Amino acid sequence: MANQPLKIGGVTVRPGESKDIGLELSETYTGDAIRMPVRVIRAKKPGPRVFVTAAIHGDEINGTGIIHDFLFGEACTIKRGALILVPVVNVLGFENNQRYLPDRRDLNRSFPGSSNGSMASRIAKKLMTEITSKCDYGIDLHSAAFQRTNYPNVRADLSQAATRKLALAFGCALVIDGKGPLGSFRRECARAGCPTIILEAGEPWKIEPSVLQIGVQGIRNVLIHLGMQDGDPIPPPYQATIRKTQWVRATVGGILKFHISPGEFVKEGQPIATNYSILGQEQNIITSPANGIAIGMATMPAVKPGEPVCHIATLTAGQISRYEKRLNTSKADPYKQAQEDLATNVDIVDRAPVEGV
Incomplete structure (x- = not known):
């Protein structure tokens, strides 16, 4: 053209x-x-x-x-x-x-x-x-x-x-x-x-x-x-090709408190969120179905059964180990900053990891 x-x-x-x-x-x-x-x-x-x-x-x-x-x-x-x-x-x-x-x-x-x-x-x-x-x-x-x-x-x-x-x-x-x-x-x-x-x-x-x-x-x-501008491209801290993603969904109605932030690496079985009743009683813990990274999260903490909680992109344990090191050691990294920025829009609390994770 x-x-x-x-x-x-x-x-x-x-x-x-x-x-x-x-x-x-x-x-x-x-x-x-x-x-x-x-x-x-x-x-x-x-x-x-x-x-x-x-x-x-x-x-x-x-x-x-x-x-x-x-x-x-x-x-x-x-x-x-x-x-x-x-x-x-x-x-x-x-x-x-x-x-x-x-x-x-x-x-x-x-x-x-x-x-x-x-x-x-x-x-x-x-x-x-x-x-x-x-x-x-x-x-x-x-x-x-x-x-x-x-x-x-x-x-x-x-x-x-x-x-x-x-x-x-x-x-x-x-x-x-x-x-x-x-x-x-x-x-x-x-x-x-x-x-x-x-x-x-x-x-x-x-x-x-x-x-x-x-x-x-x-x-x-x-x-x-494409040769339309001069200069050197700026590479990301790592680059992962994702072939499989899956949504983790609520099984009961309630209020969520998250244990991870958007962009955080997770391991299979790791707690993602705890679902509490409207009166504050713990109902269940939602865990990651696979090793991966949280590429999407609900910002509305109130959920009904079947509603999305977290979108997980599947990675291997080896990929997670390599990528975490590159992300954490990179200076002025917008991806690390994005983790912090996007986390301000969800209610995140600490929780001890489940056994074996």
């Missing part, structure tokens, strides 16, 4: 130009246009075209903050190719502090979309037509769902060579293998020939400093990898 004309929303961006475009997505009840903000940066020299999108879920604004920070200073200057930045995709959800669109559909389950379908389907089609089809690579930024937090991790279909290289180049400590849910943006982008990865990090409704640092650093790593 390097030498093809670049036109978005009817606006042509020529080599060496940067333009802000309001891409029309829908209309209000009064017929006024609803526009998605897009910044297009095009270098004079031809090269790869990369998009970075955020807030496909309107309440997941850590990605919005990442793009916002990336736009400051010289971080977004490129020497070749084109960079398309979309800080808010789901403008309607963003305006209402809502994950979903007004039609109650999940935009990230509506791709590739249709020009004659539902509101979600039409917006999905517009994004595929105006952004995906004009790019060679994509990065989509997400946070956890309502009442949860995610320790920073990249998710990608590692069976595709180009996607795998992109995921590893981002430089996140955790890379989770998977195609993505049916109808998700990254899955359909990959099917359309545009290798795309996602970053999952932090909570909804928040812009968290350590998440911003990891996100901005990751975007820059990708651009260096």
Whole structure:
């Protein structure tokens, strides 16, 4: 695509130009246009075209903050190719502090979309037509769902060579293998020939400093990898490829007190949380089903049977031993800082480990 004309929303961006475009997505009840903000940066020299999108879920604004920070200073200057930045995709959800669109559909389950379908389907089609089809690579930024937090991790279909290289180049400590849910943006982008990865990090409704640092650093790593920027990539303290994850769920209703923080390594049988009755009586101890790392946790301490408590990514005992040493000895490590930052949003108390752990 390097030498093809670049036109978005009817606006042509020529080599060496940067333009802000309001891409029309829908209309209000009064017929006024609803526009998605897009910044297009095009270098004079031809090269790869990369998009970075955020807030496909309107309440997941850590990605919005990442793009916002990336736009400051010289971080977004490129020497070749084109960079398309979309800080808010789901403008309607963003305006209402809502994950979903007004039609109650999940935009990230509506791709590739249709020009004659539902509101979600039409917006999905517009994004595929105006952004995906004009790019060679994509990065989509997400946070956890309502009442949860995610320790920073990249998710990608590692069976595709180009996607795998992109995921590893981002430089996140955790890379989770998977195609993505049916109808998700990254899955359909990959099917359309545009290798795309996602970053999952932090909570909804928040812009968290350590998440911003990891996100901005990751975007820059990708651009260096693609030859669009000069410099040396910043590697993570370790990089683990995750093939299996599992949610640990509550078995009885009650109030949780956690014994681990997001991003903490755990061993099989280690206490994750204690479930207390509403009057303070201990009901049961929830333990880890495997060796691994806590990549997601509930921030809502009240639970019913079956509700998620902790998301564990499986690692070997040897991996845990190596990674803990690298994380603990690294200076100014945003991943260590993310552990501390995200832990402030859950009630954590000490508890002696179970026997044998």
